[in-house]
Amino acid sequence: MSRSTVKASSLTLAGLIVAVSMTTIDQTIVALSAPTIQADLGLTHNAMQWAVNVYLIATAATFLLGGRLADVFGHKRMVQIGIAGFGITSLLCGLAPTGEYAGAWLITARALQGMAGAIMFPAAIGIVVSTFPREGRAKAMASFFAITGAMTAIGPIAGGYLTQWTWRSVFFVNVPLAIAASVIVAISAPRSARRDERIDLLGALAIAAGIGAVVFGLQQAGSWGWSSPYVVGALVAGLALAALFVLIESKTTEPLVKLAVFRDRGFVIVTLATLFASMAFLSTFFFLSVYGQVSLGLTAINTGLLFAKFFVGFVIAAQIGSRRFDQVGARSVLILGGLIGADGFGWLGVSVTEIPSDPGALINPQTWPIMLAGAGVGFMISAASTDGVNRAIGASYGEVTAISQTMRNFGSALGLAVFGTLVTNALIRNLTASFASLGATSADVREVVTRMSGAHTGQPPTELAHYPAAVQEQFLHTVQLGYAHAVAWAFAGAAVAMLIVAVLGLLYPKGVVSANFDEAGDAVADGSDPATVAA
Incomplete structure (x- = not known):
C-alpha cells in the first residue's frame, strides 16, 4: 500500500476501534454501576438484572441479521447506522426517568443498544477486511481485537469513577465517542457497494428467537437451576428454532447465512x-x-x-x-x-x-x-x-x-452457566460445614452464595449481621477462603x-x-491464492 493509503487505513482502524470499544466497555461498566442505578431509579432487583442481561441477549440474537445487512447495504453505511444507533440508545439509557416506567424504559433502551452494537460490529470487520490486504489483515485484526477486548477491563475502572459523579455518565460518555467515531469513519473509510439482494426476514426472525432463547436459558440456569422447566424449555425451544433456521436457509435462494x-x-x-x-x-x-x-x-x-x-x-x-x-x-x-x-x-x-x-x-x-x-x-x-x-x-x-x-x-453465556454452576456447588460444599460450626444455617449459606457477586469485601455478609462482630469476622474469613477454593x-x-x-x-x-x-x-483448488x- 502507498503511504497515503496506509495513513487512511490506520485512521479507519482507529475510528472503528473507538466505535466497537463502546460496545465492549458496556459489557462490564453497567454491571458495576447496577446497585447505584437500581437505588436511584427505584428498580426491583429483577428489573435491574434484566437491564444488564438483555444487552447480551439482544446482541447475540441480532448478530446474524447485522452481518447480512452489512453485506447487502454496504459495510460503511451500516457501521455508521450502528454507531448512530448506539450513541442515541446510550443517551436514552442515561435519560431513564424515575418512577414506575423506569424499568421498562431502561430495559428497552438497553435491548436497542445491544441491537445497535450487533449491527455495527460485523460491518466494522467488513471495513477492516476491505481496507487491509490479506497479508496485513491478521496484524490489523490483532490490533482491533486486542484493543477493543482490553476495553472490557476499562469498564469496571471507568464505571467506578464515573458513578461517583453520576451513574448517568456511564451512558452519556458514549455520545462523544460515537460522534468522534462517526466522523473518523465518514472521512477515512472506503465506500462499499450495495448488493441487489433481499434480506431473509423469516430466517432472521427464527435465528434471533432461537439464539435469544438459548442465551436466556443459559443466563438463568445459575439462579433457577438446570432442572428448572423454564430453563429446559428455553434451551429446547432455542435449539428447535435453530434447526428451523437451518431448514429455512437450505430452501432460500438468498439466505441470511450461506450454509456452504x-x-x-x-x-x-x-x-x-x-x-x-x-x-x-x-x-x-x-x-x-x-x-x-x-x-x-x-x-x-x-x-x-x-x-x-x-x-x-x-x-x-x-x-x-x-x-x-x-x-x-x-x-x-x-x-x-x-x-x-x-x-x-x-x-x-x-x-x-x-x-x-x-x-x-x-x-x-x-x-x-x-x-x-x-x-x-x-x-x-x-x-x-x-x-x-x-x-x-x-x-x-x-x-x-x-x-x-x-x-x-x-x-x-455457556462458560458463565457451566463454570458458574461448578463454582456455586463447590462454594456451597465449602461453606456448609464451616458455617454450621459457627452456628449458621444452610439457608444462610444459600443466601450468601446467591448474593456473592454483590458482596462487599472487607465487610461481613449482610445476611449474618445479627451475629456478634467477632463471629462475623470468622464468617468473612470463611467466605474469602471458600470462594478462593471454589473459583x-x-x-x-x-x-x-x-x-x-x-x-x-x-x-x-x-x-x-x-x-x-x-x-x-465452490472451492477453487488451483493453488493460486496467496x-x-x-x-
Whole structure:
C-alpha cells in the first residue's frame, strides 16, 4: 500500500476501534454501576438484572441479521447506522426517568443498544477486511481485537469513577465517542457497494428467537437451576428454532447465512475454537472480578488491575500470534494458543487458592498465571477470526463475522452457566460445614452464595449481621477462603476449554491457511491464492 493509503487505513482502524470499544466497555461498566442505578431509579432487583442481561441477549440474537445487512447495504453505511444507533440508545439509557416506567424504559433502551452494537460490529470487520490486504489483515485484526477486548477491563475502572459523579455518565460518555467515531469513519473509510439482494426476514426472525432463547436459558440456569422447566424449555425451544433456521436457509435462494461455508472444515474448526476460547475468555472477567472483591478484599476499581494483567499477556501474544498466522497459517496458532491458555488457566486455578500477602501489588505470585492465561487466548483468538473472514464466500465478510461473534456471545453465556454452576456447588460444599460450626444455617449459606457477586469485601455478609462482630469476622474469613477454593473450578474449566482449542488445532487441515472460494461458494483448488502456504 502507498503511504497515503496506509495513513487512511490506520485512521479507519482507529475510528472503528473507538466505535466497537463502546460496545465492549458496556459489557462490564453497567454491571458495576447496577446497585447505584437500581437505588436511584427505584428498580426491583429483577428489573435491574434484566437491564444488564438483555444487552447480551439482544446482541447475540441480532448478530446474524447485522452481518447480512452489512453485506447487502454496504459495510460503511451500516457501521455508521450502528454507531448512530448506539450513541442515541446510550443517551436514552442515561435519560431513564424515575418512577414506575423506569424499568421498562431502561430495559428497552438497553435491548436497542445491544441491537445497535450487533449491527455495527460485523460491518466494522467488513471495513477492516476491505481496507487491509490479506497479508496485513491478521496484524490489523490483532490490533482491533486486542484493543477493543482490553476495553472490557476499562469498564469496571471507568464505571467506578464515573458513578461517583453520576451513574448517568456511564451512558452519556458514549455520545462523544460515537460522534468522534462517526466522523473518523465518514472521512477515512472506503465506500462499499450495495448488493441487489433481499434480506431473509423469516430466517432472521427464527435465528434471533432461537439464539435469544438459548442465551436466556443459559443466563438463568445459575439462579433457577438446570432442572428448572423454564430453563429446559428455553434451551429446547432455542435449539428447535435453530434447526428451523437451518431448514429455512437450505430452501432460500438468498439466505441470511450461506450454509456452504460450513462445508469448509477449516471454517468449522476456527468457529468452534472461537466458541471454546470465549468460554474461557469472557467468563474470566466475572470470576476474576468476584474473586478480587470477595477473596482478595480489593475494591471494584482496584480489581481492574487483575484484568490489566490479563490483557498485558493478551495484547503482547496477539501481535505475535498474528505474525505467525501470516507466516504459517492458523493450525499451529490454534495449537500453541490452546496449550499456552490451558497451562495459564490451570496454573491460575492452583494459585487462586493461596491468598497473596499483598493482593493489590502489581507483581505477586498470581500475576504470571493471569498473564499466561491472557497470552493463550490472545495468541489464537484474532487469528481464528481472521481465518474465518478469509474463508468468506464471495464478499460475505459480514456474515462470517456475525457467525464468529455469535459463537463468542454463546461461548460467554455457556462458560458463565457451566463454570458458574461448578463454582456455586463447590462454594456451597465449602461453606456448609464451616458455617454450621459457627452456628449458621444452610439457608444462610444459600443466601450468601446467591448474593456473592454483590458482596462487599472487607465487610461481613449482610445476611449474618445479627451475629456478634467477632463471629462475623470468622464468617468473612470463611467466605474469602471458600470462594478462593471454589473459583478454582472455573479456571480449571477454562483450562479444559483451551485444551479443546489445541485439539481442534490438530484437526485443522494441514497445508492450507484459507480456502479460495468463487462467488458460487465452490472451492477453487488451483493453488493460486496467496494465502495458501504450508501450515
